[in-house]
Amino acid sequence: MKDRFGCDWSSTVGTQFWQRPQIGRRMFFRHAASAVGGYFLMPSRPAETIARAAPSLKATAQNCIFILMAGGPSQIDTFDLKEGSWTPPQLAPTSYGSLRFPQGLLPSLANQIDSLAFVRSMKAWANVHGLAQTWLQIGRNPTSGSSKIAPHIGSVVSLELNARAPAARRTLPAFVALNAGFGVGAGYLPPENAPFYSSPGGGGLANSTHRDGAARFESRYNLLLKMDAGNRASSDFGPSFPESAAYNAGARRLVYNSDVEKIFLFDQAERIRYGTSGFGNACIAARNLLRAKVGTRFIQINVGNWDHHEDIYLPTGGHMTISKQFDSGLGTLIADLKTDGLLDETLIVAMGEFGRVPGPVNPGKGRDHYLNQAALFAGAGILGGRAVGATDRDGRSVTETGWSRNREIRNEDVEATIYSALGIDYTTVRRDDPLGRGFEYVPSAGEIYGPIDELWG
Numbered sequence: 497m498k499d500r501f502g503c504d505w506s507s508t509v510g511t512q513f514w515q516r517p518q519i520g521r522r523m524f525f526r527h528a529a530s531a532v533g534g535y536f537l538m539p540s541r542p543a544e545t546i547a548r549a550a551p552s553l554k555a556t557a558q559n560c561i562f563i564l565m566a567g568g569p570s571q572i573d574t575f576d577l578k579e580g581s582w583t584p585p586q587l588a589p590t591s592y593g594s595l596r597f598p599q600g601l602l603p604s605l606a607n608q609i610d611s612l613a614f615v616r617s618m619k620a621w622a623n624v625h626g627l628a629q630t631w632l633q634i635g636r637n638p639t640s641g642s643s644k645i646a647p648h649i650g651s652v653v654s655l656e657l658n659a660r661a662p663a664a665r666r667t668l669p670a671f672v673a674l675n676a677g678f679g680v681g682a683g684y685l686p687p688e689n690a691p692f693y694s695s696p697g698g699g700g701l702a703n704s705t706h707r708d709g710a711a712r713f714e715s716r717y718n719l720l721l722k723m724d725a726g727n728r729a730s731s732d733f734g735p736s737f738p739e740s741a742a743y744n745a746g747a748r749r750l751v752y753n754s755d756v757e758k759i760f761l762f763d764q765a766e767r768i769r770y771g772t773s774g775f776g777n778a779c780i781a782a783r784n785l786l787r788a789k790v791g792t793r794f795i796q797i798n799v800g801n802w803d804h805h806e807d808i809y810l811p812t813g814g815h816m817t818i819s820k821q822f823d824s825g826l827g828t829l830i831a832d833l834k835t836d837g838l839l840d841e842t843l844i845v846a847m848g849e850f851g852r853v854p855g856p857v858n859p860g861k862g863r864d865h866y867l868n869q870a871a872l873f874a875g876a877g878i879l880g881g882r883a884v885g886a887t888d889r890d891g892r893s894v895t896e897t898g899w900s901r902n903r904e905i906r907n908e909d910v911e912a913t914i915y916s917a918l919g920i921d922y923t924t925v926r927r928d929d930p931l932g933r934g935f936e937y938v939p940s941a942g943e944i945y946g947p948i949d950e951l952w953g
Contacts, residue, residue: 551942554952555919556843557876559793560653561782562914563826563846564676566629566800570808570815570852570863571891573598575870576616576883578891582856584809586816593881601819604827605872610881611830611839613873613951617885617894619904620850623865625803628849633680633796635911636939645929647683649911650794652937654682654689656920657793666791667749667756668692674778676798684930691796694760695774696781698767701750701760710752717748759784771824775799779825786838793918799825802848806860822846830874839875843917845910847871854891868892871910876917879953899950908945912938916947 572578577596579589588600592609599606621637622628630638634646647655654670661670673679673691682690694701706713750756762780770776778797785792799822808815826846833839851869858864868891874880885898885905894904901909915922915937922938929935938945 551916551921551923551946553916553919553921554876554947554949555917556841556952557917557919558841559786559838560650560795560843560845560914560918561829562650562794562796563844564629564632564796564798564800565802565822565846565848566798567625567803568623568628568848568850568852568865568869569802569819570804571616571868571870572852572854573601573808573815574819575614575872576887576891578854578887578889580855580890582809586811595881595883601816602823602827604823604831608827608830608834608874611834611874611878612880613878614883615871615873615885615898615905615948615951616883616887617897617899617905618847618869618871619894619906620867620869621907623850623867625849630680632847632849632907632910634683635908635937641931642929642933642935642939645684645931645935647685647689648680648691648796649914650691650796651682651685651689652915653794653918653920655685657918658689658791661791661793665789667753668759668785668790668792670791670793671796672785672792672794673796674781674798675774676796684928684935694781696760696777698760698762698764698777698780700757704751704753704757706751713751720744755788755790759788759790770828771821773821773825775821776825776828779829783829783832783836783838786833786842787836804852804862805858805864806862808852808857808862833875840877841875843876843878843914844874845871845914847910868894873913873951878951884948884950899948901946905948906945908938908940909948912941912945913947913951916949922947 573587577587577589577598579596583589586600587598589596590599590606592606595609595614597606597609605612620628621631627638630643633648634643635649636643636646648671650671650673658666658670669688669690669692671689671691673693675695676691676693678693679691760781762777762784766780767777770780775797778799782795782797785795800818802815802818804814807813810816826844830839830844833842848869851866852863853866854868868887883898885894886896887893888895897903897905899905912922920937923941924937926935926937
């Protein structure tokens with residue numbers, strides 16, 4: 497694979513990890529609601545004229561681990577347990593103070609219950625997988641005009657926190673995506689804020705060596721620098737060449753780097769301790785990234801599939817198997833971060849794009865899509881062992897919102913919570929967007945959406 501200047505980096509870290517989606521040219525929607533679900537897209541006046549007071553930020557976190565439970569987990573079997581004739585005995589519902597939790601299904605997380613807070617008054621905007629997953633990751637309607645330039649939440653974190661970190665501490669990109677495939681990227685932001693993709697298996701960082709050896713690679717890289725010296729000093733290329741040069745330099749820092757290699761190198765005993773799964777491996781890598789302090793501040797881990805329309809309670813496969821993998825990986829990660837003293841500076845968020853239909857199972861013995869959902873939060877000073885919000889006996893509707901805005905919690909509120917915890921002004925409106933309309937970190941922040949401060953008690 498060659499970059500835009502014809503340089504072949506396919507044998508190194510290179511282009512397979514970095515991407516910058518093409519910028520669309522469609523304008524903002526001006527509708528007060530969309531067909532997706534009555535979502536208010538814009539305030540009643542242009543973003544350029546909005547005057548906002550500086551918000552109060554939590555600023556308790558240095559890092560964020562965001563776990564996308566792709567497919568939509570059943571909230572009534574996990575974070576908002578509801579018991580009925582459908583509940584299999586292996587879930588072993590157990591009381592922890594005022595919380596009921598499926599100890600049999602999630603035993604490792606049950607051991608960490610004092611550190612976990614569950615948000616139960618949540619509602620997704622859409623119950624279509626791709627649309628809802630994108631909405632969750634960019635914090636806005638994917639059908640809106642601004643979504644075509646919208647960066648991933650992690651890319652915004654990268655932009656903001658990179659500006660505060662010395663260059664010497666930025667060996668790895670600030671935004672790392674584990675087991676995530678190639679998904680939402682940096683939008684219109686500079687490409688160094690794009691996610692760095694990896695699916696760790698314990699054998700080191702893939703594509704970080706050259707097929708002809710270190711000496712040959714170094715020789716070729718130095719030759720490239722000599723050939724490009726004049727271009728780097730020229731302004732004829734506008735921002736394109738500096739971006740490409742920064743991209744190459746970033747990749748170079750990862751090649752034949754023993755400090756980076758150690759992050760992605762772990763043995764079988766460690767894999768077993770984390771559950772011997774792809775998700776467990778990603779949790780090990782996430783822990784190592786935070787321990788190493790090499791620049792990574794936002795880590796996304798994808799774990800799925802939670803889309804169980806049929807046979808959701810089979811003893812093996814489906815919901816039961818993926819829940820065990822999730823439990824072993826995340827429960828052990830939280831325990832290790834506690835031991836390392838890193839949990840207090842790391843916000844952990846785990847949620848899917850929507851929930852599952854509560855009550856008795858469907859004719860296929862599964863659960864279909866449902867807008868009500870729940871999420872897990874931990875770390876960064878969050879008060880654990882409790883829930884924010886509540887639903888009715890069956891989990892069909894919200895009975896208590898549990899927070900100051902007194903409404904159901906949406907994706908945009910989760911986005912604002914992440915930014916606030918990291919000390920990022922979630923009301924920011926950037927003036928460098930290609931649409932020239934002002935890009936809001938969180939649409940209608942302050943006026944409509946804001947952080948779930950109640951998580952901190």
